[in-house]
Amino acid sequence: MAILKARKLDYFYQDGDKLRYILKNTNVDFDTGTFYTIVGQSGSGKTTLLSLLGGLDTPKKGSIYYNNKNISQIGFENYRRNDISIIFQHYNLIPYLTGVENVLVPMSITDNELPEDYTKVAYNLLDYIGIGKDKASRVVNRLSGGEQQRVAIARALATNVDIILADEPTGNLDEEMEQEIVEIFKLLAHEHNKCVIVVTHSQEIAQQSDKAFLLKKGVLKEYE
Ligand SMILES: Nc1ncnc2c1ncn2[C@@H]1O[C@H](COP(=O)(O)OP(=O)(O)OP(=O)(O)O)[C@@H](O)[C@H]1O
Numbered sequence: 741m742a743i744l745k746a747r748k749l750d751y752f753y754q755d756g757d758k759l760r761y762i763l764k765n766t767n768v769d770f771d772t773g774t775f776y777t778i779v780g781q782s783g784s785g786k787t788t789l790l791s792l793l794g795g796l797d798t799p800k801k802g803s804i805y806y807n808n809k810n811i812s813q814i815g816f817e818n819y820r821r822n823d824i825s826i827i828f829q830h831y832n833l834i835p836y837l838t839g840v841e842n843v844l845v846p847m848s849i850t851d852n853e854l855p856e857d858y859t860k861v862a863y864n865l866l867d868y869i870g871i872g873k874d875k876a877s878r879v880v881n882r883l884s885g886g887e888q889q890r891v892a893i894a895r896a897l898a899t900n901v902d903i904i905l906a907d908e909p910t911g912n913l914d915e916e917m918e919q920e921i922v923e924i925f926k927l928l929a930h931e932h933n934k935c936v937i938v939v940t941h942s943q944e945i946a947q948q949s950d951k952a953f954l955l956k957k958g959v960l961k962e963y964e
Pocket residue numbers: 753754762780781782783784785786787788789
């Protein structure tokens with residue numbers, strides 16, 4: 741059973757007196773244990789699609805289902821707090837907090853059951869993603885871009901969700917760092933059974949995913 745499904749999704753923006761369709765009657769399924777990418781030209785609507793899947797925006801028509809439940813019934817806020825995590829190109833960390841404090845933020849607001857020793861779990865997650873205690877205890881704007889993105893990945897894992905969405909997560913990183921982050925996504929999908937969905941411009945990343953989709957003129961297709 742797909743953990744995340746979109747059915748008959750339509751989305752458009754008003755462009756003068758015309759409607760500009762970003763998605764037309766889109767149906768797509770996402771499973772756990774799989775690393776997906778979504779590619780497409782700039783402006784094709786990749787971020788818009790990810791925003792819909794992440795409950796940050798609502799479709800004009802159609803529905804998104806998490807575990808067969810319409811996310812509007814779950815409630816968008818509940819869905820965002822408990823069921824998914826999002827990783828952004830610009831990390832979106834709280835700059836004056838340390839790495840570990842950033843990871844603790846979603847843990848403090850989720851309804852999901854977490855182990856009692858939050859702080860230890862947060863340090864362990866960071867360590868697993870390659871941020872040792874010393875860097876984890878540093879204010880994040882004193883970390884490199886790659887390190888900040890690792891903190892953002894650890895933060896995404898903190899609430900133990902099944903679905904990780906990422907919007908151009910390596911857009912600010914050099915090639916070597918990009919590959920390291922891609923290896924983490926593979927590990928999360930293949931060893932930790934996460935559903936990882938990454939929007940990217942990069943053909944190299946798309947080639948490494950288990951399934952790539954191309955978004956073009958409102959149509960989402962499997963990308964060969
Ligand atoms: N709030 C908005 N109002 C009107 N048009 C919008 C709005 N947000 C985005 N758009 C337009 O919708 C189209 C799709 O935008 P989106 O950001 O989803 O594309 P994208 O594929 O992620 O692009 P990029 O690869 O450049 O980030 C673009 O033409 C954009 O200008």
